[in-house]
Amino acid sequence: MIAMRQVLERLEGDAQRVQFVFISVDPERDTPERLGQYVKGFDPRFIGLTGTPDQVAQVAQAYGVQYYKENTGSAGGYGVAHTAFVFAIDPKGRLRLTFPPFFGMQGDEIRFVVQDIRYLLKGG
Numbered sequence: 001m002i003a004m005r006q007v008l009e010r011l012e013g014d015a016q017r018v019q020f021v022f023i024s025v026d027p028e029r030d031t032p033e034r035l036g037q038y039v040k041g042f043d044p045r046f047i048g049l050t051g052t053p054d055q056v057a058q059v060a061q062a063y064g065v066q067y068y069k070e071n072t073g074s075a076g077g078y079g080v081a082h083t084a085f086v087f088a089i090d091p092k093g094r095l096r097l098t099f100p101p102f103f104g105m106q107g108d109e110i111r112f113v114v115q116d117i118r119y120l121l122k123g124g
Contacts, residue, residue: 001042003102003110004086008045010114014121015045023059024050025067026080063087063095088120096120 001022008015022039024030027050030038035048050056060067067082084101097116105113 001039001046001102003105003113004046005043006105006110007102007113007117008043010110011117014118017121018117019047020045021047021049023056024048025056025060025065025082027051027053027056029076088117090120 004020008018008020011018020043022035024035030048030050032048032050035050039046039048051059059065063085065083065085067080069078070081071077072079084103086099086102087095088097088099090096097120099113099116102113
């Protein structure tokens with residue numbers, strides 16, 4: 001999520017035309033309030049969404065996201081392993097680009113994401 005914030009910073013004036021939305025795949029623990037606090041900790045412009053387990057499964061299936069619970073033996077009882085792609089969706093709801101996970105992205109990788117987003121914003 002830090003890389004997402006860096007993308008918005010590099011977009012400068014174009015950032016107001018981009019919205020990052022994080023969708024939780026753990027609706028049992030991630031309440032809207034908890035999710036909101038989490039994403040706002042990275043950037044106040046980020047939005048966090050969740051839903052019922054069926055709604056989350058439906059969205060995940062639509063975008064090819066895989067996730068599953070795994071027993072961790074921790075106080076929380078389980079973790080959720082998941083794919084971590086970032087999807088560029090246009091205002092009409094069409095999937096335009098799929099980016100690799102943003103974890104650890106820096107320098108040129110962020111610059112390329114910014115270029116791709118600017119291309120889409122210009123109607124590409």
